[in-house]
Amino acid sequence: MRRAYSIKRRLIASVLLVELLSAVCVTGLAFFYERHAHMRAFEVMLRGRAYALLGAVQDAEDEADNVMLDGTEKALPSRDIYQVWDEKGRMLGRSANWDGREPGWLAGGRAADERQPARLRVDGEGYRVIRVEGVRIVDPGDKNGGVRRAVTIFYGSPTRAVWRAVWGAVEFYAETSLGLLVVTGLMMYWLLGRGLAPLGELARQAAGVSAQSWEFVPSDAVRGTMELAPLAGALEMVLAGLERSFEQQRRFVGDAAHELKTGVAVVKSSLQLLAMKQRTAAEYAAGLERCQLDCERMEEIVAKMLLLARIEAAVEDEGKSADLDAVVRQVGEALESMAAMARVRIEIVSSGGMEVGVGAEQLEVLCSNLMVNAVQHSGEGATVRVVVERVLDAVELRVVDEGEGIEAEVLPYVFDRFYRSDPSRSRRTGGTGLGLAIVKAIVERAGGSVAIESEVGRGTTVVVRLKALRAVEGFV
Amino acid sequence: MRVLLVEDEERLAENVAAALREGPGYAVDCAADGRVGTELAAQRCYDLIVLDLMLPLLDGHGVLRKVRASGDRTPVLVLTAKAERASIIAMLNAGADDYLTKPFDLGELIARAKALIRRGKGVADAAIRVGSIAMNTLEQTVLRSGRVVELSPMEYRILEYLMHRPRAVVSKRELLEHLYDYNWEHHSNVIEAHVSNLRRKLDAESDVASIQTLRGRGYRLMPADGAGCEVGL
Numbered sequence: 006m007r008r009a010y011s012i013k014r015r016l017i018a019s020v021l022l023v024e025l026l027s028a029v030c031v032t033g034l035a036f037f038y039e040r041h042a043h044m045r046a047f048e049v050m051l052r053g054r055a056y057a058l059l060g061a062v063q064d065a066e067d068e069a070d071n072v073m074l075d076g077t078e079k080a081l082p083s084r085d086i087y088q089v090w091d092e093k094g095r096m097l098g099r100s101a102n103w104d105g106r107e108p109g110w111l112a113g114g115r116a117a118d119e120r121q122p123a124r125l126r127v128d129g130e131g132y133r134v135i136r137v138e139g140v141r142i143v144d145p146g147d148k149n150g151g152v153r154r155a156v157t158i159f160y161g162s163p164t165r166a167v168w169r170a171v172w173g174a175v176e177f178y179a180e181t182s183l184g185l186l187v188v189t190g191l192m193m194y195w196l197l198g199r200g201l202a203p204l205g206e207l208a209r210q211a212a213g214v215s216a217q218s219w220e221f222v223p224s225d226a227v228r229g230t231m232e233l234a235p236l237a238g239a240l241e242m243v244l245a246g247l248e249r250s251f252e253q254q255r256r257f258v259g260d261a262a263h264e265l266k267t268g269v270a271v272v273k274s275s276l277q278l279l280a281m282k283q284r285t286a287a288e289y290a291a292g293l294e295r296c297q298l299d300c301e302r303m304e305e306i307v308a309k310m311l312l313l314a315r316i317e318a319a320v321e322d323e324g325k326s327a328d329l330d331a332v333v334r335q336v337g338e339a340l341e342s343m344a345a346m347a348r349v350r351i352e353i354v355s356s357g358g359m360e361v362g363v364g365a366e367q368l369e370v371l372c373s374n375l376m377v378n379a380v381q382h383s384g385e386g387a388t389v390r391v392v393v394e395r396v397l398d399a400v401e402l403r404v405v406d407e408g409e410g411i412e413a414e415v416l417p418y419v420f421d422r423f424y425r426s427d428p429s430r431s432r433r434t435g436g437t438g439l440g441l442a443i444v445k446a447i448v449e450r451a452g453g454s455v456a457i458e459s460e461v462g463r464g465t466t467v468v469v470r471l472k473a474l475r476a477v478e479g480f481v
Numbered sequence: 482m483r484v485l486l487v488e489d490e491e492r493l494a495e496n497v498a499a500a501l502r503e504g505p506g507y508a509v510d511c512a513a514d515g516r517v518g519t520e521l522a523a524q525r526c527y528d529l530i531v532l533d534l535m536l537p538l539l540d541g542h543g544v545l546r547k548v549r550a551s552g553d554r555t556p557v558l559v560l561t562a563k564a565e566r567a568s569i570i571a572m573l574n575a576g577a578d579d580y581l582t583k584p585f586d587l588g589e590l591i592a593r594a595k596a597l598i599r600r601g602k603g604v605a606d607a608a609i610r611v612g613s614i615a616m617n618t619l620e621q622t623v624l625r626s627g628r629v630v631e632l633s634p635m636e637y638r639i640l641e642y643l644m645h646r647p648r649a650v651v652s653k654r655e656l657l658e659h660l661y662d663y664n665w666e667h668h669s670n671v672i673e674a675h676v677s678n679l680r681r682k683l684d685a686e687s688d689v690a691s692i693q694t695l696r697g698r699g700y701r702l703m704p705a706d707g708a709g710c711e712v713g714l
Contacts, residue, residue, distance in 0.1 A: 259563070262562060263535060263562040263583075266562040266582075266583040267490050267562055267583055269583070270490075270493055270562075270583040270584035270585060271490060271492045271493045271496065272584075273584045273585075273586075273587075274493060274496035274497060274500065274584075274585075274587050275496050277496075277500070278503070278587060281500060281503055281587070
């Protein structure tokens with residue numbers, strides 16, 4: 006199994022990596038700095054010894070006023086090497102451990118910078134050699150202030166000790182850095198464990214949420230964590246939304262179950278009632294007809310529930326469109342006989358070119374639900390006005406009836422599923438309590454809006470607004 | 482017996498009412514919402530209330546609470562589509578006596594209705610005996626000293642009511658209220674005629690009057706035979 010990604014491990018690894026890099030850098034810089042510092046000190050020392058050697062150059066007491074080494078140079082460290090030359094190119098003296106050859110870079114006259122020390126290997130050991138030009142004045146008490154004899158001194162000393170010191174320092178830095186690395190790792194492990202505790206707590210609290218218990222209350226530790234507070238807030242919001250829709254869904258399922266069970270209860274009781282005692286053929290026929298009607302009503306409920314579910318799943322109406330004007334007229338014609346029976350006049354005010362993004366089938370369901378409602382709730386001699394018109398970039402459908410109206414207290418619920426404001430009325434007219442819920446679902450699916458206003462005794466107006474597909478022609 | 486049926490589903494109410502009328506011969510009043518149901522129940526003339534839970538205006542729980550709060554002890558049989566335990570517990574705790582989940586069996590509904598009415602009147606057995614009169618409410622048969630007495634439906638209903646309340650004085654008004662629903666035009670002389678027929682049939686081969694008439698007060702069913710006749714006339 007693949008190891009799970011761990012923020013803690015990742016953070017520790019990142020920090021340790023950065024620290025390792027800086028340790029390498031520090032160690033490297035330390036090396037250069039230490040080498041530079043030690044070498045400078047070393048050169049100063051070399052220079053000092055070279056000048057001490059210059060002090061050993063004395064008047065040779067001959068006619069030519071030559072100079073010579075007086076022997077005090079023997080006091081210099083035995084591992085050091087040196088050569089002393091005069092201006093005529095004679096070697097005045099050298100250490101025993103250095104051969105008599107003049108160092109090449111001097112003899113070649115390459116104008117080597119005398120300040121730059123040269124590296125040299127003598128007897129397998131690394132040396133650093135400097136060149137010092139000096140002047141010895143022979144017989145300074147004579148006229149003209151004596152004779153000036155220029156002397157060139159090459160002085161070198163083994164660098165092993167210097168390097169040892171440099172490496173010692175580097176080693177110290179490296180070891181300290183590595184030690185720090187270990188300490189940092191341990192500290193981070195502990196601190197991150199503590200620091201990330203609210204995250205674990207949040208996870209535990211979130212894990213406690215289920216369809217049965219939606220309660221999600223982040224602890225103060227979580228809320229007080231700047232990075233976690235937005236997450237906890239988002240979780241809370243999402244959960245609240247989920248709970249709402251879950252509750253809605255559950256209520257729908259409960260309501261649907263209630264409706265279906267009631268439907269089954271009606272059919273079952275009708276049949277049982279029929280079987281309760283011997284009846285005449287006419288009674289049986291009437292009873293069976295009632296059973297038939299009961300079944301049809303149940304069928305209608307099931308069909309509407311399925312329609313509602315299909316609309317909400319939104320699989321079939323994608324990208325379809327229809328002309329609201331044509332659909333309204335078509336539904337108006339279909340309802341003519343029903344309206345005539347109820348002595349209600351349907352008046353349609355509409356013009357063509359009202360394309361909206363709802364399929365013809367669903368648009369028909371929408372219009373017929375609204376118009377049938379309006380007709381059913383109208384008294385005799387009333388008029389149902391259906392108006393379709395353009396309002397800016399929307400198409401508006403208004404269904405206005407002069408019916409008994411709906412009380413203000415139930416108005417907000419009329420779009421709820423299975424809601425029947427007045428059961429005796431809607432049962433009589435065969436309402437399922439799903440008509441307006443279906444209207445709302447269709448409209449919302451298409452990104453439109455639906456509103457209802459009503460006044461008891463005056464009538465009800467339902468306004469559906471759908472986005473117009475075509476721009477208004479002839480408008481500038 | 483008279484039953485109040487509070488059910489908003491019209492067809493179901495029709496069927497249940499028809500079954501209660503045709504089966505045990507009860508008088509049934511229907512209410513389509515909780516408010517009407519509560520108002521009717523307040524008349525206190527029912528021997529049983531059959532109550533749907535999901536009702537408009539005032540739901541079944543509300544009706545139940547109001548009925549019980551008014552001190553009404555009428556048995557209540559709840560009809561519900563919700564078979565959830567919590568809902569059933571809440572319902573029984575609110576004062577319901579029994580429940581049936583939809584879709585229910587009409588036979589079961591009638592049996593439970595009978596049982597609840599019996600219990601409401603302090604009777605446990607479906608076969609009731611008062612003195613020498615024996616009534617089987619399941620078969621709807623009546624025996625007087627072992628002899629079958631043929632009764633009309635109305636006579637049976639009157640006797641059934643009196644059998645459930647032996648020794649108690651039952652006024653004509655009470656009989657009217659408990660035996661007829663609102664759809665009947667009722668007059669107290671109808672009761673008098675029925676009681677008179679009933680008494681004639683019951684006492685045909687007995688010299689002891691089974692149903693006493695207390696002038697101005699009503700009727701009383703007495704354990705007519707032997708020691709049971711201590712009241713006398």
